[in-house]
Structure formats: C-alpha cells, structure tokens
Amino acid sequence: xxxxxxxxxxxxxxxxxxxxxxxxxxxxxxxxxxxxxxxxxxxxxxxxxxxxxxxxxxxxxxxxxxxxxxxxxxxxxxxxxxxxxxxxxxxxxxxxxxxxxxxxxxxxxxxxxxxxxxxxxxxxxxxxxxxxxxxxxxxxxxxxxxxxxxxxxxxxxxxxxxxxxxxxxxxxxxxxxxxxxxxxxxxxxxxxxxxxxxxxxxxxxxxxxxxxxxxxxxxxxxxxxxxxxxxxxxxxxxxxxxxxxxxxxxxxxxxxxxxxxxxxxxxxxxxxxxxxxxxxxxxxxxxxxxxxxxxxxxxxxxxxxxxxxxxxxxxxxxxxxxxxxxxxxxxxxxxxxxxxxxxxxxxxxxxxxxxxxxxxxxxxxxxxxxxxxxxxxxxxxxxxxxxxxxxxxxxxxxxxxxxxxxxxxxxxxxxxxxxxxxxxxxxxxxxxxxxxxxxxxxxxxxxxxxxxxxxxxxxxxxxxxxxxxxxxxxxxxxxxxxxxxxxxxxxxxxxxxxxxxxxxxxxxxxxxxxxxxxxxxxxxxxxxxxxxxxxxxxxxxxxxxxxxxxxxxxxxxxxxxxxxxxx
Numbered sequence: 001x002x003x004x005x006x007x008x009x010x011x012x013x014x015x016x017x018x019x020x021x022x023x024x025x026x027x028x029x030x031x032x033x034x035x036x037x038x039x040x041x042x043x044x045x046x047x048x049x050x051x052x053x054x055x056x057x058x059x060x061x062x063x064x065x066x067x068x069x070x071x072x073x074x075x076x077x078x079x080x081x082x083x084x085x086x087x088x089x090x091x092x093x094x095x096x097x098x099x100x101x102x103x104x105x106x107x108x109x110x111x112x113x114x115x116x117x118x119x120x121x122x123x124x125x126x127x128x129x130x131x132x133x134x135x136x137x138x139x140x141x142x143x144x145x146x147x148x149x150x151x152x153x154x155x156x157x158x159x160x161x162x163x164x165x166x167x168x169x170x171x172x173x174x175x176x177x178x179x180x181x182x183x184x185x186x187x188x189x190x191x192x193x194x195x196x197x198x199x200x201x202x203x204x205x206x207x208x209x210x211x212x213x214x215x216x217x218x219x220x221x222x223x224x225x226x227x228x229x230x231x232x233x234x235x236x237x238x239x240x241x242x243x244x245x246x247x248x249x250x251x252x253x254x255x256x257x258x259x260x261x262x263x264x265x266x267x268x269x270x271x272x273x274x275x276x277x278x279x280x281x282x283x284x285x286x287x288x289x290x291x292x293x294x295x296x297x298x299x300x301x302x303x304x305x306x307x308x309x310x311x312x313x314x315x316x317x318x319x320x321x322x323x324x325x326x327x328x329x330x331x332x333x334x335x336x337x338x339x340x341x342x343x344x345x346x347x348x349x350x351x352x353x354x355x356x357x358x359x360x361x362x363x364x365x366x367x368x369x370x371x372x373x374x375x376x377x378x379x380x381x382x383x384x385x386x387x388x389x390x391x392x393x394x395x396x397x398x399x400x401x402x403x404x405x406x407x408x409x410x411x412x413x414x415x416x417x418x419x420x421x422x423x424x425x426x427x428x429x430x431x432x433x434x435x436x437x438x439x440x441x442x443x444x445x446x447x448x449x450x451x452x453x454x455x456x457x458x459x460x461x462x463x464x465x466x467x468x469x470x471x472x473x474x475x476x477x478x479x480x481x482x483x484x485x486x487x488x489x490x491x492x493x494x495x496x497x498x499x500x501x502x503x504x505x506x507x508x509x510x511x512x513x514x515x516x517x518x519x520x521x522x523x524x525x526x527x528x529x530x531x532x533x534x535x536x537x538x539x540x541x542x543x544x545x546x547x548x549x550x551x552x553x554x555x556x557x558x559x560x561x562x563x564x565x566x567x
C-alpha cells in the first residue's frame with residue numbers, strides 16, 4: 001500500500017504538528033500497538049498524544065488536525081466499550097464539523113467472524129461522513145496482526161515525516177530522535193521480558209481436573225500450569241493466551257478426503273514443513289471464515305460442479321452466517337470435495353490463531369502458577385460431533401507433565417478497584433466465573449476491606465456450581481457478603497443471571513450509590529441481557545426514566561465502574 005501525501009496546507013500552530021494516537025481495545029492488543037507506535041513517533045521528534053477513546057470527550061475530535069486510530073472489533077461487529085461514546089457521538093452529529101481532521105485507521109479483528117474488522121470500517125466511514133479526510137486506506141489485521149501493524153505504523157511515520165514538522169524540542173532531554181531518512185519500525189509487543197505471543201513460554205501442565213458432575217451437559221475442566229522460569233507477573237483480571245494444536249485425527253480425516261499425502265512438503269511462509277504439520281500447528285481448520293468459503297465455492301465451480309456456489313447464492317446473509325458457524329473445514333470437504341494439492345490447501349487457509357482464557361487465580365495465592373477454567377466447545381449442528389481446537393486440546397489431549405505454549409494478555413479494563421474499600425458486584429455465567437475466583441484469592445491474601453457480591457448462573461446446582469466449596473468458604477469467612485445463583489434448569493421456568501439482576505434491582509442500585517464497581521464476564525448474549533437488566537434496575541431504584549438510566553450506565557462505564565469481559 002502506498003502512502004498518499006495530501007496537498008493540504010498545515011496550520012502554523014503547534015497543534016498542527018501533533019499526532020493523536022487513539023485506540024479502542026478489548027484485549028489490550030490495540031493498546032499495545034498504539035503504545036509502541038507512540039514511542040517510535042516520539043523518537044522521530046513528533047509531539048504525540050496517546051489516549052484511549054474512553055479518555056477523550058468525543059467533541060475534542062473537532063480540534064484535532066492529525067489522528068491515527070487503532071480500533072478493535074468485538075463480538076458481532078461491535079466496537080469495544082472504550083469506543084462506544086465516540087461512536088455514538090459520531091453517528092448522532094451533523095456534517096463537516098471534522099473537516100480539519102486528517103486520519104488513518106488500523107483495524108484489528110478475527111477473520112473467522114463474519115463481521116471482520118467491522119468496527120474499524122464503521123469508524124472510518126463515520127469520520128468521513130463528518131467531513132474528516134482519510135489519508136490512506138484502512139489496514140485490516142487478522143489474529144496474526146504483527147506484520148500488518150508494523151507496516152501500517154511505518155507508513156504512518158513516513159507520512160508524518162513528509163507532512164508534519166518534526167519538533168524535537170518538545171522531547172525531554174536525552175530522548176533519542178531518529179536521524180533523517182531512518183524509519184523506526186514497530187517492534188514486537190513484549191508483554192513480559194523474553195516471552196510474547198510470537199515467542200510463547202512452554203508452561204508445564206500440573207493438573208487437569210473435571211469440575212462439572214458426570215451427569216452435567218457441561219464439560220468444564222480446571223487446569224493448573226507452572227510458570228516457573230517465565231518471569232510472568234499477572235494480575236487478577238488478566239487473560240492467558242494459549243497456542244493449541246488441531247486434533248491430529250481431524251487433520252488426517254481432512255487430508256484423506258482431499259487425497260493429499262500427509263508427508264507432502266509445503267512452503268509455509270518460507271519454512272518447509274509437511275502438510276500434516278502445517279495443518280496441525282499452523283492453519284485454522286475448525287473455524288470457517290467467509291474468505292475460505294468463497295474461495296472453496298469458486299474452486300468448486302471451476303471444476304464443473306458448482307454445487308456450493310449455487311447453494312450459497314440462494315442464502316440470505318443470516319443463512320450464510322449460520323452455514324459458517326455450524327461447520328468446520330472437514331465438514332466442507334466432506335460435502336463439497338475438491339481436488340487440491342498440498343500447497344494450494346496451505347495457501348487457502350488462514351493462520352491458526354491463539355485462544356484466550358480468563359485467568360482463574362491470583363499470584364498472591366498460587367505463586368508461579370496460573371489456573372484456567374475451560375469449557376469444551378461442542379457442536380453437533382449438522383449431525384457431526386465437533387469440538388473447539390483449544391478447549392479440546394486442553395481438556396482432552398494433554399495431561400500432567402505436558403507442555404503448553406502460553407503468553408500473557410494483560411487486561412487493564414478488568415481490574416479490582418484501586419480503592420480497597422470499594423464494593424464489587426461480580427456477575428457471570430459458566431466459565432465467566434473464572435476471573436472472580438482470581439479476585440477472591442487476591443481479596444483473601446490482601447485483606448481488602450470491601451463488600452463483595454457474586455451473581456452466578458449455570459444449568460444445575462448439583463452438577464454445575466463451579467468451585468462451590470471455595471465460594472462457600474469465602475462466604476463463611478466473611479470475605480463474600482452475598483451469593484445469588486441462577487440455575488436455569490432447576491425449575492420449570494428458566495432463570496438466568498439477568499433475572500437475578502432484575503429481582504435485586506433495588507439492592508444493586510443501592511450498592512451503585514455506595515460506589516460499587518460492577519463486573520460482567522461470560523458470553524456476549526448474557527452480557528447484553530445483564531446490561532439491559534441493570535438499566536431497568538437503576539430506573540426502578542432511582543425512580544427515573546429508562547433514558548436517564550441508560551445515561552447512568554454510560555457514566556459508570558466512563559468512570560470505569562462498569563467493566564466487561566465478554567466473548
């Protein structure tokens with residue numbers, strides 16, 4: 001992608017020479033990219049303002065001349081919570097009030113989801129609609145974002161050198177400034193010294209234990225990994241990134257169906273590997289994405305069959321999305337077999353991404369260990385039993401003594417309050433309970449003097465009350481003030497955590513008035529339902545209308561008192 005220099009005169013003020021680096025991040029990847037770019041821009045002598053979109057007044061965009069946005073997409077094409085206020089402001093305003101702003105966007109996403117990088121596109125379109133000028137096409141990054149993010153960052157710095165006045169005088173004494181003509185690059189984003197997403201730590205598995213009952217519909221495991229020698233320092237609320245292998249049997253079935261010899265060699269980004277090794281460790285075969293589906297349909301059509309293309313042509317967008325969500329690549333190969341050679345198959349598929357899990361432990365209690373709570377993802381939508389790549393790997397294919405490749409993913413948006421006396425309400429369903437176990441371990445070890453309330457949901461109390469003994473222990477010790485549970489199948493009418501929130505609206509409203517921080521962890525649908533219930537709770541508790549209650553929720557989010565970790 002070339003960098004376009006615009007023939008737009010720059011204002012002589014100092015503001016014209018400042019670059020605003022703004023990010024909307026969910027897992028912290030976008031924030032890390034923006035932070036590294038900010039360091040490199042400062043080394044080049046530019047005045048840099050680095051902020052989360054949550055930390056600016058949306059109307060402040062009117063006064064900006066040059067901005068770069070790093071925007072993550074969350075859930076079904078949604079912006080992260082950091083960016084919601086800015087998005088709402090952009091969509092609600094008039095036209096041409098941002099005509100002084102020149103911008104570019106780096107969009108982070110996951111191509112296995114239908115709305116890949118949708119939040120980045122929505123942001124760029126909204127800015128242009130308000131009169132801003134996009135100085136270069138948006139760059140879309142998949143889960144293996146490092147190379148694309150580096151290219152985008154270097155091109156941005158080059159554009160700055162060509163169009164802005166470097167101002168080394170604004171740097172603090174001793175700050176290195178890149179020599180003219182040099183191009184500082186976006187380096188790897190280290191989360192802890194020596195280990196990162198691209199250089200994961202080989203953690204040793206110490207324990208794998210099922211924690212749901214034998215009769216449970218859920219298949220949930222507790223895992224304990226040793227981090228000894230890693231130097232990792234994590235906090236409650238952080239996540240652990242895991243690199244898992246595809247199931248070898250699934251790989252073998254796919255290769256047999258496509259009549260490809262497992263030992264055939266392929267060029268995998270400059271490294272020669274067997275196609276079996278490439279598919280097992282380096283390619284995504286359990287999540288279909290739209291690009292793979294379209295490419296498969298096109299190849300099917302060129303071989304004089306065209307069955308898949310004809311079928312897809314009849315689908316509405318919702319049906320196409322359902323088709324993708326219900327199938328893995330082996331299912332596609334079974335129904336619509338192609339004649340591909342090994343290299344064609346390797347080139348067709350996206351890179352296998354890491355998976356993230358909320359950490360279920362506090363280092364204050366477990367020292368150089370990390371605990372995870374993992375539910376095996378099952379699918380049988382088309383009559384074929386399938387499992388998720390990482391959950392199957394962790395729960396059913398490893399045992400004590402094995403190695404797992406891991407890296408830390410700090411989540412500064414899901415931390416315990418800095419005020420040790422601030423009450424907390426922890427709302428979660430299923431494995432969404434994991435970070436709250438970490439919170440309570442930290443509370444027990446640090447002697448925080450706060451009121452703590454757990455609202456938890458799962459199907460059955462007898463088989464699905466995860467970590468039940470620990471929660472009851474914390475309650476008996478006075479560390480956990482309240483437990484309210486919604487076991488959805490224990491009565492005729494299904495009952496979920498949002499129903500508990502609705503029933504306890506008055507008390508929740510009182511806790512909020514007393515300064516409570518509210519945490520929501522679990523599935524996206526649950527999170528949305530709980531937030532709606534919170535709006536109703538505030539409306540009833542304060543005797544205000546729903547619009548005013550929505551504004552109160554926005555204020556809680558802005559104050560970092562409503563924190564969500566949804567997936």
